Amino acid sequence: MSVDWSWIADHTDDLTTLTVNHLQAALSAVFFGLLISLPLAVLAHRVRPLRGLLLGLSNILFTIPSIAVFVLLLPVSGLTRTTTVTGLTIYTLVVLLRNTVEGLDSVPQKTKEAAKAMGTKPLRALLTVELPLALPVIMAGVRIATVMSISLVSVATYIGDGGLGQLFTDGFQRDFPTPVIAGVVLTLLLALVADALLVAVQYVLTPWNRRRREA
């Protein structure tokens, strides 16, 4: 397999568009996943009986094959970006929900109690004490969900979307490896860069852990 560099040179615009497109789909999924997971995780954390139910449900959703998810969504939202993002969001839920619940669980009882005893009301305690302390575990989930989504976007090629995944079908159909290789490399790069950026975000957001490592 050799790379046809001239093809790449001729298609830089297309490649850029596809990459941006790909990233948009993945990041939207993580964003909506967080939007749904955070309140559900707080609920699962506070109301014990709901915990098993919600985590179990997200597990079951995760076991549905990805192509099936897109097919099942077709009657609802058709061959659109919405279908892609909805499908990917469903997959992020299992990681984001579980990690957010575990993150909230990891906040020391003593600390929560201190917040209460100082006169912090529950919502403020959640926003200013519990979530910040849960952040490292939540961020671990966000990293996994992001990388997972970036790799999963390609599956949406079956419904006419799929970002960089379109390069794979194109290459296979024409028996021309260059687009396939370009697609793989770009997907990998996207995942690596996104993960590195998230590590940096976490570093900025958790100064107390930073100094712990230095200490």
Place this chain on the structure above:
Amino acid sequence: MIQFDTVHKRFPNGTTAVDDLSLDLPEGGVTVLVGSSGCGKTTTLRMINRMVDPTSGTIRVGGRDVLDQDAAELRRSIGYVIQQSGLFPHRTVLDNVATVPLLLGWGRRKARARAAELLDTVGLSPDAGKRYPHQLSGGQQQRVGVARALAADPPVLLMDEPFGAVDPVVRTQLQDELLRLQEELGKTIVFVTHDIDEAVRLGDRIAVFRTGGRLVQCAPPAELLARPVDDFVADFLGAERGLKLLSLTTLAGVPQGPAPDGGRWTLALDSARKPLAWHDTETNVRTPLRALRDGDSLLAALNESIAAPGGLVARVDSTGVLTGVSSRDDIHTHAGAAHAQAALTGNAPSAPTGPGPGEGAPAKDAAA
């Protein structure tokens, strides 16, 4: 200041944590709640700031029923110190201390200025304010915990085994510090511990609880030690309760004579006439000593008289200069009299003033 009126607390699992408690805590004193684990002392404390609500009965703080007040607002008006400090690991020390002022809406600048002031009050450097709790030692963290509780200048301070997790040396320091602070601030402090020695050191009053959440006796330390109401309290105070009583009495009244001139044991003094050691004229060996001031406890004197080779205790004035010596016999006689008087009146004849009285005093090794 804090009144418990026939308070019961039964938990959902059926255990009675507090049983028919009526107790009145006057303003501006340290009340120590003691008892073995599961006796309801912590529940009692936590009912004051509504961390736990009573099953029945009334608790009033400053005359107002706590149940009539918004729990969060009530808690902001009461200082709270917990074991292992319970500091917020993600906030700097300064912001930890500023917690309640911020909740009260003082604004960040004013809250931080107040926090910086308090760090100084509890003996921490301004530099410590920029650090995170995990970067401090256990003792320093506990000081931050106290500073945080004091931040909004609440009249009442609740302390739940605050010094339980630090080593004995640091604990003694923190206790001294608390006594010093209390002298300055005159808060109404409720302090929970299972350590009777800590209770005797810190308490103006000690309330002894028995398993099942019953208050057995509430009295000043000397009265408690001299006249326990029953065997349970006596057992709880331990076999050395007579000695503990001596920790509450000073050496001031014990007669002193001139330092021995001649004989086997003589005092070695420095040029300022401060005692250095006992000198054995036969073997030429020196034994270190601990010279005592009038404010030191009789227990410390008794300890020193046993440790000193000649049975004599060197006495010094507040600057450390020798004033005379007291004999083991005189100390003994005085200790007996003090104990008898306490048993009669329930008051220690005079309370020690200096820090580190009683069994906390380091015993200089006589064999050294």
